[in-house]
Amino acid sequence: MKRRQLLKHLGAAIPAVALAPYARAASPLTHVGTGPIAAGPFAPTWESLSTYQTPDWFRNAKFGIWAHWGPQCEAEHGDWYARGLYEEGSDHYRYHVEKYGHPSKFGFKDVIQQWKAERWDPDALLALYKKAGAKYFMALANHHDNLDLYNSRHHPDWNSTKIGPKKDLIGGWRRAARANGMRFGVSVHAAHAWTWYETAQGADKKGPLAGVPYDGKLTLADGKGTWWEGRDPQALYAQNHPLSKSGGDGGVWHDQWHWGGGAAIPTKAWCENFFDRTRDLIDNYDPDMVYFDDTVLPFYPFSDIGLRLTAHMYNRSIAKKGKNEAVVNGKILNEQQRRSMVWDIERGQSHQIEPLPWQTCTCIGNWHYDRSLYERKTYKSAQTVVHTLIDVVSKNGNLLLSVPVRGNGSIDEQERAIVEEIGRWMAVNSEAIYDTRPWAMYGEGPVAKEAATPMSGAGFNEGKGKPFSAADVRFTAKGKTVFAFVMGWPATGKVLIEAMGSASPHLAGRIQRVELLGSKRALAFEQTAEGLQVTLPANMPALAYASALKIS
CATH class of the missing domain: 3.20.20.80 (Glycosidases)
Known part of the structure; x- marks a missing residue:
């Protein structure tokens, strides 16, 4: 030919x-x-x-x-x-x-x-x-x-x-x-x-x-x-x-x-x-x-x-x-x-909701086990992994996370602790992760407003933008339910979600109930033209660097 x-x-x-x-x-x-x-x-x-x-x-x-x-x-x-x-x-x-x-x-x-x-x-x-x-x-x-x-x-x-x-x-x-x-x-x-x-x-x-x-x-x-x-x-x-x-x-x-x-x-x-x-x-x-x-x-x-x-x-x-x-x-x-x-x-992410499913692959250390990272205690934290997972899922993606394995076939105790902490977070919040689809928009807040960090080759743009804070929100959806992840615990105890205000074109009707995953109690909220303001519980949860609000 x-x-x-x-x-x-x-x-x-x-x-x-x-x-x-x-x-x-x-x-x-x-x-x-x-x-x-x-x-x-x-x-x-x-x-x-x-x-x-x-x-x-x-x-x-x-x-x-x-x-x-x-x-x-x-x-x-x-x-x-x-x-x-x-x-x-x-x-x-x-x-x-x-x-x-x-x-x-x-x-x-x-x-x-x-x-x-x-x-x-x-x-x-x-x-x-x-x-x-x-x-x-x-x-x-x-x-x-x-x-x-x-x-x-x-x-x-x-x-x-x-x-x-x-x-x-x-x-x-x-x-x-x-x-x-x-x-x-x-x-x-x-x-x-x-x-x-x-x-x-x-x-x-x-x-x-x-x-x-x-x-x-x-x-x-x-x-x-x-x-x-x-x-x-x-x-x-x-x-x-x-x-x-x-x-x-x-x-x-x-x-x-x-x-x-x-x-x-x-x-x-x-x-x-x-x-x-x-x-x-x-x-x-x-x-x-x-x-x-x-x-x-x-x-x-x-x-x-x-x-x-x-x-x-x-x-x-x-x-x-x-x-x-x-x-x-x-x-x-x-x-x-x-x-x-x-x-x-x-080792990177899209900056938009992708029309087709996609995947981020990244690692808590180097792809092949590197003893020096263990000795310096410089692995990605569970918080960083969770924030990445939420951001990727909000944009129609999956996260494939590499946990480096030692030559002898084991993982070290620092890695095990990170994996176990991810598991504790998922035990509370996975309802807002599994089986979800993107909402009308992936999120709001300072990170969403910043200029997109360009990818280099196969990706390689992770960690080059602003870190997430309590001012950042990411969304997922399941049927008529929307989940809003607050990427930190606000000092005021209140969250304002602008995209869910009373005049929002993304909502079919008035919001009826808001709850925090891990707690079955309804939360106090007010929906105005400015946004949806939710009063969080007085007691901050154990892993409050990302908390999911279930909004129906």
């Missing part, structure tokens, strides 16, 4: 100027797959996928918890460790040399082998997360480090059942999630390994080992007499290719993340192996959700891999359940793509 025909087949609804670097980088465009997908109404085109309807279970759930946990947590040194350990002079490199040795002798494959996950107890963690109010659970199936955390038939030498923990982690998470009545999702990040691991092709530029190659170019033959004898490191590192273009294009952090800017384009065979691995994951572990950590979808726009996997996920769900109950997450989506899957915003 010619280049122009393939781009049309992929449904690339983005400007031609934006497509130009992708097309050049991927030429000749031969990445149209032949691997089978489940039969059904969805074809691997945007036109077909754009008929997707987000299932009610996701719209009603509102809150999920994520274990973004894999071998990079073994070092407990934060994000992108498997890349950073090969960057001479970086914090990861210095830590790695001191803890494990030089990356020419002890690379990330060896870190994987040391990872044992000896304290992993999925049943206990999922019971805790259910008590915290999470309705769905997401487990990392692989990261950019390219290790599959399940019994991967198409990645047999580099998966968690064969090395490291020697456990089927996705299987254990899935069983525990189902036992706790939670929807189950998997996150897939490995499409980026091809360029992300390129630092492993390097060598020190100075020092006693200057010029000695790191282990990223090792081959099957090099393993004789080692612990990894018989395993091909290139099946993990995927570095038997020329490096991506270097220079002012931002590298893997920017243009090359989207397969532009001179990124080295993976071979069709490597992409098809990713397809086989991911289809195997879907078929054998039956997730309700698949989160792709990609701009739009894996290998988009030079390959149809992601489109085929999405169509397979949807058709398979229909075949098994009689209707499409599946959710697929993608990032940086245009309008057509947002109709085709659920838009995910990483």
Whole structure:
């Protein structure tokens, strides 16, 4: 298929100027797959996928918890460790040399082998997360480090059942999630390994080992007499290719993340192996959700891999359940793509009520466990998480919260305390969260009035605006009932909600009753042209940083 025909087949609804670097980088465009997908109404085109309807279970759930946990947590040194350990002079490199040795002798494959996950107890963690109010659970199936955390038939030498923990982690998470009545999702990040691991092709530029190659170019033959004898490191590192273009294009952090800017384009065979691995994951572990950590979808726009996997996920769900109950997450989506899957915003939020359901994914710390955050006691507070949840839900979104897991499979006591406090808040206020829909407006107050903080790439605008206070209100609705969250406890003991005044165009009639969730008593209120003024109880509740008024 010619280049122009393939781009049309992929449904690339983005400007031609934006497509130009992708097309050049991927030429000749031969990445149209032949691997089978489940039969059904969805074809691997945007036109077909754009008929997707987000299932009610996701719209009603509102809150999920994520274990973004894999071998990079073994070092407990934060994000992108498997890349950073090969960057001479970086914090990861210095830590790695001191803890494990030089990356020419002890690379990330060896870190994987040391990872044992000896304290992993999925049943206990999922019971805790259910008590915290999470309705769905997401487990990392692989990261950019390219290790599959399940019994991967198409990645047999580099998966968690064969090395490291020697456990089927996705299987254990899935069983525990189902036992706790939670929807189950998997996150897939490995499409980026091809360029992300390129630092492993390097060598020190100075020092006693200057010029000695790191282990990223090792081959099957090099393993004789080692612990990894018989395993091909290139099946993990995927570095038997020329490096991506270097220079002012931002590298893997920017243009090359989207397969532009001179990124080295993976071979069709490597992409098809990713397809086989991911289809195997879907078929054998039956997730309700698949989160792709990609701009739009894996290998988009030079390959149809992601489109085929999405169509397979949807058709398979229909075949098994009689209707499409599946959710697929993608990032940086245009309008057509947002109709085709659920838009995910990483560490950020929309500033409006979105017409379609969406999701914020964020973390109380770093994505991979970082011991220094624990030592400095700098995790996000339960208050920050609750405020984020309310704001996201008021705008038609869900919150997926990552709770970092230590290398050994446990969470620390600070994290546990945060999760438990979220659970105590949800026990009182979840009626105003679950099964709700946006009201006529998402909120009012100082934060709503400030200029929108622009998103950067996949999101990354959280924490850049004003903090919430008792002057801020957020709304949700359920039938004829409206919930108004007061984002703090006013010193005056009274709340004025301007949007609910007697002349409000958003109300069908006069307000009859106001109560505070957690208390069945009616509250005194006065509805005037100025707004709805509510007198709060004299006794402030325990977690008063966000209180829900039930207005009917």
